Amino acid sequence: MQKRSILHMLDPMPNNSPFDINMAMDAGFEVLMPYSNVKLDSVYRLTQDTIFSRSPAGIKRTGIFIGGRDLGLAMDMLEASHQAMVPPFEVSVFADPSGAFTTAAALVACVEQALKIQHGKELKDCRVLVFGGTGPVGIATGIIASLAGADTALVDHLLLDSAMDVAKAFNRRFGCTLKGECARTEEDKATLIKEVDIIFCAAKAGIQVLSSEVLKAARNLKVVGDVNAVPPLGIEGIKRTDAGAPFANAVNAQGTVAVGALTVGDVKYQLQHKMLQLMLTTDKPVYLDFREAFNKARDILTEKK
C-alpha cells in the first residue's frame, strides 16, 4: 500500500496559519502535522526525525513546510533543515512565512507584467516604494523587486530606523540594495510618492494607506499594487479585481494602472498550490523560497497570456 503523504508544518509561532493548512490539504497532502513554537535549534532534529522514519521511497511522500512571521528566521530554518538532510534520506522543504514569499512573488510578478504591457518598461528602469515595507509581505516584496533591479525603498509608518535596519539586514543577507524610508503623515507620503514609478502596498488588512488626496502628488506613477483584500483597501480607488485596469486617482500621472488584491491573490494561490504540489511530485527533493516563488509566478503569468 502506498504510504500516506505527510506534511510536517514547522512554525516558530504559537499556531500555524489556517491559510497554509487549507493550501497544503488542497495541494494533496493527506496528513498535516502542526509543530508550533519551534525554535531554530530544533529544526535539525525535527528534520532528521522526519527523514529517518521512512524509506527513501516513503520520504518522497513526506515534506517540511516552514511558516511563521519572520522572514530571516524562516530562511535560517530552511537552511538548517537543508543541512540536516542525509541523502538519500532527504525531503523537500518549502519556506513561506506568513505566505509572504508567495504573496510578494505574485504581487511583484503581476505588477511587472502590467508595467511591461502598459508602459513597455522593466523593473530595473523603475523607482519603487513598498508601503507596509517592514512587515513580512512588504520585506519580501522589496527584496524581490530590488533583486530584479528596481531602485526600491521600504517604507515604515512609524520609524525611519525600523525601515533602515530591515533594509540593511536583508541587503547583507541577500545582496539586494534596499533603502529605508518613513511616512508618518500625509505630507511625508506625498513627498515620497512624488517621483516614484511603482507603489506596492503591503500594509495591514483593512487600513487605507494612500488617500486620493495624497495620490495627487504622484507624477511618474505607472503601476500601483495592493495586497489588502479587506475594505478599506490600502490604496483609495483601487479595486480588488483590478488586473492592469486604469487607476483614476493618480490624477497628475500618465496612464497609471492598478493591480488589486484578488488578482494578486489568484496568482499567489496558484503559485503556492503549484509549489506544494511540486513537493509531492518532484523526483529530487526541492528547497523552495522567495526566489523560486518569483520564477514560478512569472511562469504562471506567461502561461496565462
Added chain:
Amino acid sequence: MEKPFILHMLTTAKNLSPFDVNMALDAGWVSALPYINVEASEVQGLVQDAIFSRSAKNLKRTGIFIGGRDTKQAMDMLKTAKRSMVPPFEVSVFADPSGAFTTAAGMVAAAEHELITKFNTTLEGKTILALGGTGPVGQAAAVIAAQAGAKVMIIGRQLEKAQHVADMCNNEFGDGKITILAGADADKAEFMKTADVVFATGAAGIELLSAELIASAPQLKVAADVNAVPPSGIAGVDAFHNGTPIQGSNSQAVGIGALAIGNIKYHTQNRLLKKMIDSDKPVYLHFEHAFEVARDYMKTSR
C-alpha cells in the same frame, strides 16, 4: 476533484479536547487542525487566513470550531469570527466551549421532554435551580431554560460570584431579555420549596442535593445531573437514570443521569458539526442552536 473537509479548531486552552476532535472527525470532517492558546485578538487574523485560501465554493467544505473553557470568551470569539468574514469569503463557525453548550442543551431538552411526557406541562413559568451553576454547563443551561420561559436561579457557594455569573448570563448571552436570579447554596432548602426542576452542574464527585432535600421538595418534577462520577450530584439519581422515578421523592419526581444527557449531547454535537458541512449558507452556531437541535432530537428519536 472535491476538496477535503477541513475544520480549524481554535481553543484558548493549551490543548484541544480529544472529545471534540473525535466528534469532528466522526461527523465527516476529514482533517481537524488545532490552534491552541488562541487569544481574542488573534481570531480575526486566523479567520481571514482560513477564508482567503479557498474559493467560495470550497469554503463550504471549511469550518471553524471554537472550544476553550470559558463561555463568554467563546461567545466573544464567535462574534469576532462572524465579523471577520468578508462575503462571499465566509465559513461556518460553531462554539461549544468545554462541550458546555451541547451538554446544557441536552440536559434542558431531556428535562423538557420529561415535563411534557410525565407531567403534561412545559418549561414555561417553571422554577428551575441550577445547582453549582456558575460553571460553563450551568451558565448555558440557565440561559437556555430562561429563554424557554423558565424562572431560573443560579445557585453557588458564594452568592457574590453567583450574582456576577447571573448578570453576565442575562446581559451577554440573553441580550438583557432574560432575568436569571442568583442564590446562595446555604439557602437551597428554602429554594427547594418552590423548585420544579433542578439541574446539578457542579464539579464531579460533590453531592449538591441530599436525599432529605429531595424528599421534602413539594413540587419537584425533574432532577437532572451531568456528573457521571460517583457520588452523584443529586442523591438517588445515578448516571443511568433516564426519566426514572427518584426513590424517596414525595412529588413523584424523575431523574435524568449523566449518560442519558451525554447521549443527547453526543447526537446534538454530531448534528451541529454535520450542519456546518451540509448547510448551503454559512451558519454561526452556539447554545441556542444546540437547544433547537437537541429538542428536535428528542422529538424524532423516540
